[in-house]
Amino acid sequence: MCPHAVIRPFLLTDEEVRNAPEGFKHLKAGGEKNFEGYNFTLQISVLDCTGCGNCVQVCPAKTKALEMELIETQMHEQKNYDYAFSLPVKPNPMNKETIKGSQFEQPLFEFHGACAGCGETPYIKVLTQLYGDRMIIANATGCSSIYGGSAPSTPYCKNDKGYGPAWANSLFEDNAEYGLGIHLGAKQIRERMVTKLQSIVEMIDDSLVKEAVISYINNHNDKKQSRLVAEAMVEKLKSYKASNENIKMVVDDVLMHKYYLSRKSTWIIGGDGWAYDIGYGGLDHVIASGEDVKILVLDTEVYSNTGGQSSKATPAAAIAQFAASGKKTRKKDLGMMAMSYGYVYVAQVAMGADKNQYLKALIEAENYDGPAVIIAYSPCINQGIKIGMGNTQEEAKRAVNAGYWHLYRYNPMLKEEGKNPFTLDSKEPTMPLRDFLMGEVRYAALSKVQPELAELMYQKAEKDLKERYETYKKLAQD
Ligand SMILES: Cc1ncc(C[n+]2csc(CCOP(=O)(O)OP(=O)(O)O)c2C)c(N)n1
Incomplete structure (x- = not known):
């Protein structure tokens, strides 16, 4: 959940440990069979840490493993981080589509300029760990376009193979359409290349090249396989001496469009001002299209950036x-x-309350061959969180425990199996809603200035939320 991706797990060989700077801390990696022969360290980039303290709060150990210290006393750790970061990346020993396994993937979004403790950025960080190496992001104007596009630098980065998210920001009012256009453009090019390859495949006289082209044609739409088959085909085509002009023209065209051959994961990202208000017409149009685009709404419940x-x-x-x-x-x-x-995947999530549910939503959305919307509760400095921005994950948990924010997933694929597509993931509230409301200045301040009105408004808020929860419960029972 580190909003700035400054805490990283690393696996090191014995030799790498021997060569490490003095004072480098590590343990023998254990607990998983693929960890054998590795050492483990959880290293922090001191210079990139904003000191929010959420890591200390979320640490699941009985005795908290982390403590905040003054930066001046920790500067020696930077050389350890720089060393760990310079080492060759090890293949992920775990399944990346698990909580632990996802953390052995490099975040392809790091060290940005969002507020310390930002509730939006942890969602994007995890998303890039899962699918960042084949992602295209269309970003609506808002906080996420500002910390996401802080020219001349960018927090979106690439892995050791050179893959990372391709990112761009369009207007506040047309971002969903912008993302759909990018998606359709890439899809159109890919399909054109496949049609061209189909027209020449029988004429290819080299059996290995022909095999690679057939494998690409058969698997180009498979989200997990398409890059592998595309790369294998490109390697073969590069050295292939075409026997006639027709084949040569197609091969040249395919090589010129090599970046479009693999299937991409298109994500349209923005805040609630964009998704619920100003970009809503476009968002609605895009999900109605049935196209395979994913939408992440970072819901701070206000226009945060302005x-x-x-x-x-x-x-x-x-x-x-x-x-x-x-x-x-x-x-x-x-x-x-x-x-x-009925054909749009929808989830409401809150990472601080249930990180597993968020991961499930990401995986299900990605696997669904159609539109998806994930609405992510994002604690924000604008809300006046009384426990502070060092506890934004905890605040999201409180929101769910108080029945203020509900977790659910609506998966159209379940309908095809004859199951109820709606799963309510949050339980009955375990804490009074009023306690949650009074923990945030945006609500509590009303009782100071207009106590009578405040009481009526709080009652209304409670009634609205109760009604909402009852609706979800009914859907879950159907
Ligand atoms: C058409 C238009 N209106 C207003 C703005 C000014 N503007 C830029 S960002 C923003 C707020 C974005 O709020 P939200 O979508 O909730 O994202 P957040 O900043 O909360 O992440 C506004 C109003 C704009 N860029 N374009």
């Missing part, structure tokens, strides 16, 4: 700009609207 204006994601009673005495109307249920299509 200082916290109210959006349709802002719940009743919350104070925001343009809602100085608390928003009067309830939060729009974007997930329900998307679910009404």
